[in-house]
Amino acid sequence: MLLKQCPKYYIREDTSQILSLICSPSCKVFFNHDPIKIIRARGQYMYSEKDEQYLDCINNVAHVGHSHPEVVSAGTKQMELLNTNSRFLHDNLVHYAQRLQATLPEKLSVCYFVNSGSEANDLALRLAWQHTGHKDIITLDNAYHGHVSSLIDISPYKFHQLGQTEQSQHVHVAPSPDIYRGKFREDHPDPATAYADEVRDIIEKAHAKGHKIAAFIAESLQSCGGQVIPPVGYFQKVAHHVRNVGGVFIADEVQVGFGRVGSHFWAFQLQGDDFVPDIVTMGKPIGNGHPMSCVVTTREVAESFMSSGMEYFNTFGGNPVSCAIGMAVLDVIEKEDLQGNALRVGKYLMELLEKLKEKHPLIGDTRGCGLFVGVDLVKDRLKRTPATAEAQDVIYRLKDQKILLSADGPHRNVLKFKPPMCFSREDADLAVGKIDHILTGTHSRSNSVSNSNTNTRTNKKQRT
Incomplete structure (x- = not known):
């Protein structure tokens, strides 16, 4: 017997053995x-x-530190007062959205609150598909964007492990802009342009086959792909090629946002002030381990999404407790x-x-x-x-x-x-x-x- 049942609890004999039996x-x-x-x-x-x-040295989830007393207190106090379906009016949602928007370029002004990085990236794809009317997605080699089906399709880090499984015909993989191991390295005179031209070539080949690009998605810094720092100017050039054919640029900040890069609050800002994504996704550090995340986009993209006629709501996304915790995380980042x-x-x-x-x-x-x-x-x-x-x-x-x-x-x-x-x-x-x-x-x-x-x-x- 691995578990001995007691009146009120279970006694652990071998946690790792139990996990292998009762979990996947x-x-x-x-x-x-x-x-x-x-x-x-x-x-x-x-x-x-x-x-x-x-x-x-691992946990980018416990962003401001494990069990931070101010974050714990904020969540506890709000939970004692109210936690409810996000379709009721609540000040926390408005206040937190305003705080979050203030950290981003003015163009990024509409928030959708969800519960995980995977959920955020899945919603970002929906926004892109509805806004552009196109289907195809360009992703980077070795990218990882989440565990739901739509994201496994655009995560070579995962689908390469599936062996002979056929890649979706609507997904195109561009070379990772890795100047140490990639196709164009640190001795190249202009790796940003060279890697961006690879994306341009993918677009041209896709169009020749009758496909249309809905979005290019990239982690602002690739983490699972090996801590890859894209050359400055790469995102601007890629965005130019993608927008020229009616697509949008999605910046995945799930692992690297909220000041981790030091010089900027968001990692996409390392590319320069002249670069602004059309959609930004965030998660992990946003709640210091509490399950929450967000998609922020432009008014134009949000209005396109609304025009589909399909109502969007999320039962837990942006609930009062999550927003209280999110505001506490922003407070701690600033105060400390x-x-x-x-x-x-x-x-x-x-x-x-x-x-x-x-x-x-x-x-x-x-x-x-x-x-x-x-x-x-x-x-x-x-x-x-x-x-x-x-x-x-x-x-x-x-x-x-x-x-x-x-x-x-x-x-x-x-x-x-x-x-x-x-x-x-x-x-x-x-x-x-x-x-x-x-x-x-x-x-x-x-x-x-x-x-x-x-x-x-x-x-x-x-x-x-």
């Missing part, structure tokens, strides 16, 4: 070879059932200068990692903005051969050192920093110091194996 076997946990049971968290720290403290902290600590973290790169050949590239940072591990710097096994080894050894980090990208070789925004310089020192120690050990072990192989070959030659 497709659901995976972090460190599935040796998972951790977390029972509480605060700030940038998480605590196991053994009361071990772990530094959290977390955007400024992301800028300062992110810069310091990048400096530490650059020094580490000079020391360890296993590091091929470091890249990032604010507290969104990637470390690309390679077996060979010239060939840029992904060091997948080594990356997995690093994250498991870090876990043993009570630091939680993940590895992702198409080759699972990119170490990803996306911690809570209260992450400090001391935290950066600790994490990078541990990585330095692990990589030093990895290098020593590699040399030991290499020398052992050399000695073996020499001994064989002597015996012959």
Whole structure:
């Protein structure tokens, strides 16, 4: 028996075993070879059932810090007073929408509140289809936009795993604008134009087959794709090509919005003041772990959506509790200068990692903005051969050192920093110091194996 039923509760004997039996076997946990049971968290720290403290470098969900007292208090107070269907009038919805709009370019003025990043991106597609009257979507290679069916279709990060499953004829995949691993690299004179021209070519080929483009969708910075930072000017050029054929530009800020990049509140703003998407989606950090999200678009797109004649409502999206929590998150970001902290600590973290790169050949590239940072591990710097096994080894050894980090990208070789925004310089020192120690050990072990192989070959030659 895995579960012993008691009068009021169940006793756990083996949580991981139970999960595999009563939850879908497709659901995976972090460190599935040796998972951790977390029972509480605060700030940038998480605590196991053994009361071990772990530094959290993974959770971009707990944006302003785990269990932030102001966020918890806001949700509790509102829940004690009222939580109800969003189709009743409530001031929280209006106040929060105004606060959110104030962080965005003026053109983006209409909010649709929903419950998750996946729901936000699905609604964004509906808006694009209705507004343009077109069907086809252009997405980026290695992109991930959510888990519902419409989004699996536009998420190569997921549908590439399906093997021989046929890609939707209405979905077109453009190269990821990755200047380290992509088609056009850092030595190209104008990678922004080169990658944008790839999108233009896709549009022309689609039109030649009678297809019409409804939208281009991109994460403002690709996370699952390997912490990819698009070259400046790329979005402007892509938007020009897409809008020329009646399509719209959707910026997915679900992972990178709300000040994470440091220099700006939204990651799409890294492209420059002259770029404004037609639709922006957000989630994860918006509620600091509370299930809420939002789609913000232009008045023109919203009116097109309304003209379909189909009523849109969302039972829980924008409910009083969610909006109270959302406002508390914005308050904390401002009061604690977390955007400024992301800028300062992110810069310091990048400096530490650059020094580490000079020391360890296993590091091929470091890249990032604010507290969104990637470390690309390679077996060979010239060939840029992904060091997948080594990356997995690093994250498991870090876990043993009570630091939680993940590895992702198409080759699972990119170490990803996306911690809570209260992450400090001391935290950066600790994490990078541990990585330095692990990589030093990895290098020593590699040399030991290499020398052992050399000695073996020499001994064989002597015996012959």
